Amino acid sequence: MAQWTERELWGWGRYPRVPARVGRPERRSEVMAAFADRDASGLLAHGLGRSYGDAALLRDGKVLLTRRLDRMLAFDPETGWLRCEAGVSIEDILETFVPRGWFPPVTPGTKFVTVGGALACDIHGKNHHVDGCWSNHVRRVELLTASGDVVICDAQNEPELFKATVGGMGLTGLMLSMEVQLVPIHSPWIEMESVRVENLDHFFEVSAESADFTHTVSWIDCVTTGKGMGRGIFMRGRHARPHIDGNEGVVGVAKDVLAPFLDVPVDGPSWLLNKASIKTFNEVYFRRHPKGSHESVVHFEPFFYPLDAIRNWNRIYGKRGFLQYQLVVPREPDHRSLRAVLEAITSSGMGSFLAVIKEFGAQDNGGLSFPMPGVTLALDFANYGDPLLALLDRLDRIVVEAGGRVYLGKDARLEPDTFRAMYPDWKAWRDVRDTWDPTGVFRSDLGRRLGLCMGGV
Ligand SMILES: Cc1cc2nc3c(=O)[nH]c(=O)nc-3n(C[C@H](O)[C@H](O)[C@H](O)COP(=O)(O)OP(=O)(O)OC[C@H]3O[C@@H](n4cnc5c(N)ncnc54)[C@H](O)[C@@H]3O)c2cc1C
Incomplete structure (x- = not known):
């Protein structure tokens, strides 16, 4: 008989939170025992819970935390x-x-x-x-x-x-x-260059010039309007060539000394992230980088995982949690849809604290896979409740009209019809799923909400 514990579960956005019965198998035999012990409420795998919304949640169902299957x-x-x-x-x-x-x-x-x-x-x-x-x-x-x-x-x-x-x-x-x-x-080092970009057109120019770099991404200020709309810091890099070396000692000391302080031990107060603080953060972050570009050799940790240095950073959004909205739209000559998204955000007054933009390549894996050729923008919003949901519905309409989609791994609120318009392959995907799971053993709250499995729309 498998062991189940009642507990509340949530994703990285800490919204929603649902009660579930949780198992923590360590061996394959324990996975099989948990599977045999399933009931009509369904079963779902949950990894490290870094999807933001309800993809790894199953209200009142049995959820297997897979982390101990780590061989x-x-x-x-x-x-x-x-x-x-x-x-x-x-x-x-x-x-x-x-x-x-x-x-x-x-x-x-x-x-x-x-x-x-x-x-x-x-x-x-x-x-x-x-x-x-x-x-x-x-x-x-x-x-x-x-x-x-x-x-x-x-x-x-x-x-x-x-x-x-x-x-x-x-x-x-x-x-x-x-x-x-x-x-x-060859080493843990990354050859990196950061470039201050002055607006959206400049971002696309720098992105086009970055074909030699295997890794690109840009932070973007999404509260500034007018000529500076889309300004930000573009980061590009590649794994270091053999003759390039960084300073291991500095990384080690910084990690050891800072680690205990880089934690958010309690929920942030609700006033912490407001229009003024978000504007100030964006201004300071932008101005910190001098005009032009800057080259450096950095360790892979701060290059790939800057936020991992602050444990539990998701708590700064307070008890109500936050929602991430990540969209991709095909590239348009005038970037009309991206501009419309940024304008909708600034006019709503619900600025995103962190926003990241990147051009995807040609790879599109079909099915429910998110990336497609175009531009992706990821935005974090404190959970303002209904006004935020109304804003995100508005963004959905812009995205659908542009032929784009939003990332299910970040989603907590998409409507089924909108989802279907974004993922035209969904029916073929669901037919394969139903062939392998005709009675709906595997379920999730995201799946039920979007009609991807039994027990939903
Ligand atoms: C700070 C941050 C940055 C991020 N950056 C990116 C990014 O740059 N690009 C990107 O694509 N994503 C990004 N993500 C999202 C994250 O990479 C994905 O959501 C990833 O799936 C999380 O893995 P997890 O182990 O936490 O899975 P969970 O969140 O626990 O689960 C995610 C989904 O995987 C399923 N699943 C997990 N394990 C199994 C299993 N063994 N068998 C079957 N299904 C399973 C779950 O059922 C669920 O549907 C980011 C998330 C955070 C918090």
């Missing part, structure tokens, strides 16, 4: 192929493999995600324009399906199931392990 199973030092359990995190991979000269092929803006979560959301990183998504570096997945069978799927064996599992938000089954290709590196 590295095999590694080929000739080719870089790693086979590992689905609860292994990017942090685990970095700790084990960076000293041996290997790096994850794609990484999100936090290292606290599991490889299961990475494939279920088909995550993208700063190198999407060159390397695509996480799934483009995974050749095989071992999946516990709704029948109780463990299916090994890849491009030859059950390719439809493999494709549906990519970006499938945990609704095709529970991943037990996968094979992922790591990439060789």
Whole structure:
């Protein structure tokens, strides 16, 4: 009999929060026992809970926290192929493999995600324009399906199931392990250049000039209007060449000394993030960077994971939590839709504290995978309740009209009709899912809300 504990669960945005029965299997036999102990309320995998909304939540259902399934199973030092359990995190991979000269092929803006979560959301990183998504570096997945069978799927064996599992938000089954290709590196250093961009047109100019850089991303000020709309700091980099070296000592000392102080131990007060503080933050952050560009050699941690240095940073948004809205729209000559989004935000007065913009490459994995050729913008909003939901509905309309979509891994509020307009492949995806899970064993609150599994619309 599997062990279940009643507790509240939430995603990184801490909205919504739902009661669930939680199991923490450490071995495959415990996963199988939990599966046998499922009931009509359904089952869902939950990795490190870094999806923002309700993708990893199942109200009143049974949720398996996969983090303890964290074994590295095999590694080929000739080719870089790693086979590992689905609860292994990017942090685990970095700790084990960076000293041996290997790096994850794609990484999100936090290292606290599991490889299961990475494939279920088909995550993208700063190198999407060159390397695509996480799934483009995974050749095989071992999946516990709704029948109780463990299916090994890849491009030859059950390719439809493999494709549906990519970006499938945990609704095709529970991943037990996968094979992922790591990439060789010479050192932990990144050759980085930051450029101050003065507005949206300038951002696109710098982005176009950055083809030589494997990694690009830009912070953007989304409270400034007029000529400065879209101003920000563009960061581009690449893994350092063999002769380039940084200063290891400085990184080590900074980490040890600062670590205990970089924590948000309690919820921030509701007044902390208001129109004035957001405006001030954006102004200071922009002005801190001198005009023009600046070159440096930095450790991979601050380059890829600047926010990981502040533990529990999601608490600054207070008890009501926050919502992230990440959109992608095809590139337009006048960037009309992006401008319309930024104008809608500034006129609403609900500025985003952190906003990130990046041009995706040509890779589009179809199904429910988010990235498509175009420009992506990620925005964090304190949970202002109904006025915020109304603003996000407005942004949805702009995005749909432009032929774009929003990222399900960040979503907590999309309506089913809007979702269908954004993801035209959804029906084909759902047909594959229903073939493998006709009775709806695997469910999530996001899936029920959007009509992706049983028990929803
Ligand atoms: C600070 C921050 C920065 C981020 N930056 C990026 C970014 O740059 N790019 C990007 O793409 N995303 C980004 N994300 C989102 C994050 O990468 C994804 O949501 C990722 O899926 C989280 O992994 P997780 O292990 O926490 O999964 P969870 O959030 O726990 O789960 C996410 C989904 O994966 C499913 N799942 C998890 N494990 C399994 C399994 N073993 N089998 C089947 N399904 C499973 C869950 O059911 C759920 O549907 C960021 C998140 C944060 C907090």
